[in-house]
Amino acid sequence: MIDKELLERADKDYYNLLETAGKRGADASEQMKSLNKQMLEKNFTMKGKPFPTFLRPLFVDSKYKNPLRSICNNIMSSIEKVSDLFFKNKEYHHFFEMDPIDHELAMIDPHYPRRVIQARLDAFLYKDGSIKFLEFNCDSPSGMGWYDQLLRLYDALPIMKDFRKSYNAVFEPLLPPFYKMLRSKNKQFGNKDDAVFAIVCKNDSTIRNDVQLIIEHINEKEKHKAIFADPRDFSYDGKTLRVGDTPVGLIYRDAIQDFTDHLDEVKPVLNAFRDGKVCFINPFASRVGGLKCVLSFMTDDRTKHLFSNDEMKTIRETIPWTRFMRQEKTNYEGETIDLVEYVRKNKNLFVLKPNAGYGGFGVTIGHEVDQKHWDSVVETTQKEKWVVQEFVEIPQDNFPIFEPGLKWKMKNVNINFFAFDGQFGGGFTRISDGSIINVHQGGGLIPICYV
Template identity: 35%
Template sequence: MNTSDAIQFYNVLVKNHERRIQTVFEKHLKQCAKEKLTFGGRHMYSFLRPNFITLEQYRYIQYVCKILRNAVTKFKNAALENPIIMEQAGLLDRERELVMMDPGYDRLSITARWDSFMAGDELKFVELNAECPAGIAYSDIAAKVYDRLPMIREFKKHYNVEKFAIRQELLNGLLSTYAVWRGNKKNKKPRIAIVDWREVPTFTEFQLFKEFFKSKKLDCIIVDPRDLTYEKGRLMAGKKEIDLVYKRILTNDCVEKPEETKALVQAYCDQNVCMINPFRAKLVHKKSMFAVLTHEKNQNLFNGEELSVVLKHIPWTRMLRDEITYFNGKQIDLFDYVSTHKNNFVIKPNDEYGGKGVCLGMEATDQQWSAVLHEAKNGEHYVVQELVKIPKQPFPTVINGNLEFVDMVVDMDPYAFGPNVEGILTRLSASSLANVTAGGGTTPTFVITKKTKKAKKTFKIKASRVKSKQKPKSSYLKTNIKKTKKSTTIKKA
């Protein structure tokens, strides 16, 4: 099964509602606002169709993410033991100090999000948010809102539709990590603090998390780091002691604003608060992680399955510096080659978010491209990455009262919780840069199967945790994993 037939069918259902589409659209936006589905006060969910993926596609994504996680963990272990390997991450001095602090547990990143594009059967991962990925609560609530659309109700007569439980998977990770944390546990149930600046545009998501945690009988507060105090081994927000921090503040902020984040950092350093994710996640959060995975000099870190998955699903990436390396089996001078083949590459700051500073070679002028290369030569930290296919799909929306189908770039970003994947954030953009912070939108992701007379039972996606050694049952998985295992080395020549 592919999704193109399902999309066409859904679009017909939308057109059947064209006479009353303005009413449907206004009701939808009102419901989104009521459910706090806003980003800095603006609507994120202004399209009237979820993103559809098949169960086979979802299981394949689970498999790939599990193998990539194994590779990332191997780099982490090697980097913590070998400063030469750690150097590849491009950490600043203070970042390195934070990374080397023991968080009191062994896991690197309890909640992460891979950013990917799926064009047909081609799946490419282009970034990893291992630090504090947003959108989990938004995605869960948005799925419920979209489930009420009249087109979805009609669609479900012909297709089985499954939604995710991403908040629950996050909570499972928070509590299981707290249970093994080696710090000073004082309470049977931890008091959770969601820590970030009160001015951030994602504050409404913190409110959604607080409501969810409280529904699970857990005490939760939302705290600005400037309102924290640390005395006598206790991290406090007013008169409330904090046991577990769900960290949404960026590590960069802790580096750049040491006085305002002093209480949080010191409590973490002393292992008097369990913080998730740890500062250690910064080691693999930077875009240089993709250069680590694809560079020929690191092949010895990974096994054959990991190398073949990397080769198939991670685009060629390098830290942009003076270097002789290999591209498509040929030895190249990195700066010279990138400067004369700009249409094949994208240059990104090693450590930015929201699409800041990204330079797409195919859209940049020669002058803009040269300027970024000049900055890199003068010491600014950039990565250069091979461009991947950017998929587009038509999504229905209402513009000036009229129904329109707009071709949007579809960026699919699976949430990873250790070895498991639960849920996918789908970001939409009219430009090549798909990011909500940069002005894009989003829509929930639904896993679908076609209803048949013989099989009308609803499938359960949460039972499909794919093990790396498990043989895939579906033809889609067999085909793609077989292709992945053909190559086990990154060719030098």
């Protein structure tokens, strides 16, 4: 399925080009310094520093895009089906760990099809083309503006110009399909085509610069009016939602906590959403699809009837064995086990994750902690809602670092696929020294380069 020889050759040629870059002009260190300088100038920053990146993309066989598209689309349709359990059967509510206010907000009808409109599917992609999905961000996946800015900066690097003399190297931006999705949902909702889009996060959010880049793309590239707003900036008269004097037809939001932490101050937005007066993306219902227990429902034989044959094939091949951590008997590797006790005694096989966690916080990898620590986390899982997931090997690759001269270091890699309205929309790659690969945990962002 994947042309391994092509990818090995591309890696080797890129390595050699970077090592010898100084013979043709700016050496690798100078190119990295220039990249960081441009990132600062363009506000491509997190907490005032250039967004962490490395002078090497992840190469993916271009012929693999169609299989990736099919896999991601099957995962998205499966997420919707698991979410239906929550919305159509009260017996499942306790699995999904929803606070009363989150539950109330999740029940608001968005007045368009689907619940998970935008998602990021976090996975490991191995050299042989196999994929393992670890979790899904269905609430407020960010980074699209940053990523497209990074692609523009990468495109201008001398190393990429040299590489393209031998390869048809393609970067695929995320914002064009993202905007296409906004237009589609706006139309399904019943708004006019020229409805103003508000891209919303808190003023002091760590993704504020990412949001600004999204706004600039919509205004400048798509020629559609988009504005920034904090969730507390709106007014509502029962008919029209506004920011200042500007009527707003569509809101693209950040995290649900931006609203639930300030309920009194965001009443205009919530009331307009309840009244069906604003197209709201993602609807709060999407959060259900991002809970870790969704993967448990996908891999449990008791719920396999929910899925089509194609979906079930994708699930079997790409989703690691996952279970809700509770006292029960279940199947693992063909045998019946007492779940909690088996997990306690076999820590090296498993990872424990808070059901509603995000940003990698709280994730505990069994083989990286001692038995005492593991036992303590297992006890926590019996008081709170957690899942256990089979540990899967973390893929690694070689990346250039500067100390100050050019060196190469193996780092852990995950690939993050975006889906817009249930359809594959591209992705980016994150790398880290640690096993938990997340920007909030010190990870870096690099492009996917199709060759």
